[in-house]
Amino acid sequence: MREGPDIARIASLVGDPARANMLSALMGGTALTASELALEAGVSLPTASSHLSKLMEGGLLTLASQGRHRYYGLAGPQVAGMIEAITGVAASVGPQRVRPGPRDAAMRVARVCYDHLAGEQAVAMLDRLIDKKLLLREDKEIRLAPAAASHFAAIGISVDARPRRPVCRACLDWSVRRSHLAGTLGAAILDKILAEKWARREKDSRAVVFSPAGRQAFEKVFLA
Amino acid sequence: MREGPDIARIASLVGDPARANMLSALMGGTALTASELALEAGVSLPTASSHLSKLMEGGLLTLASQGRHRYYGLAGPQVAGMIEAITGVAASVGPQRVRPGPRDAAMRVARVCYDHLAGEQAVAMLDRLIDKKLLLREDKEIRLAPAAASHFAAIGISVDARPRRPVCRACLDWSVRRSHLAGTLGAAILDKILAEKWARREKDSRAVVFSPAGRQAFEKVFLA
């Protein structure tokens, strides 16, 4: 028998279809109410409530009560990273989807991963930032290069000097199978993309769709 | 309802305690036989076989048949990364599970791990054996040095020349977070410790408690 962290307990929490759907929905980064999650998972409200309390007990979710609304969200980046990792395995070994629908294609190009951008665009961006020596890949870690602070400040992104969580983190992309940028910097860049209206979030999906002009602007700033 | 990779299917594979134990055991990187995995997981051979075929069907394992032995291993780095991610979440969420009581303190010092010794004592022992160049750490593998056979024979431990299972294996210690020695050699050493009455097993626990004299003897032989 093995000792150590109870990985089966965590995995079995994700291993139920209803709960997995809820967690996937929460990967969008926005907290959702119990009713919304019930709808998302395709179960009744009592069932959803039961699942949510299990996820809470397991430490995978956070809860913010506001009046009669109770907003559930992912407990943190570590949980989000785990979900992405599982998604990656599921995507590469899973029963190959017969037809990758239009939405799936959009997802592959760009999507929200908890609070930052993922997909081909995001992977390309990280590659380019490392190419331009603004970020340094060290083993599996990513660090800011000296030139980074001023460069991002010029774009309008301030890099927190004393962050509560890492500024840069590598997050494995399930569709491209290579890392993209997470951490506060990754989150700030996504914020900018949406604030500048270079792209909009697809309704009820994690997909992020760039407008033609937005894509040009994005490429000029991050892929030049 | 969500669409996309079937993450629940993958997670539920990991979500069974027996399968989780098997996967954890395989995180060492060395392929193991069905019987070894049955022991690791603490289930009967038929049960283990059933689990293994499910993991195979799920694409999480690879199989290498050699004669009547069937060696199961993790399917790849992506799968290993996923297990690691889940373990990370479990570890950061898990500590709330049990408060370190007196027995847990003893467990941290020395305990039985399947058939060999684990805990601080075991980690220190492996370090010392490598220091003395009796064992060679090669990447994640551990091998016998030429001098090993005669050295262990002098202590009264015969190293099987043609073992049914690996003589040396690295086993990650959950309390120290570093490797200790598993495999037939690890098992033989534990046998000796108990046979010499240097230590006894705590009733209904994996803890191994050394007597004062026993500890001295152990340290003289293995930590000198």
Next chain:
DNA sequence: AGAATGCTTCGATGAGGAACGAACTATGCG
């Protein structure tokens, strides 16, 4: 206050699946 909404708890039902023993197949040994 009363009604409406959002969510949780309770209780009963049902299905999936984890477990093992026994029997069967396959490989190796003498």
Next chain:
DNA sequence: CGCATAGTTCGTTCCTCATCGAAGCATTCT
């Protein structure tokens, strides 16, 4: 060959856990 070891398959038993309806709290609206 016969015997031993390594694994799988089969059939049965059993128990967990997901599910939903109904009822119970809590909060807000009017």
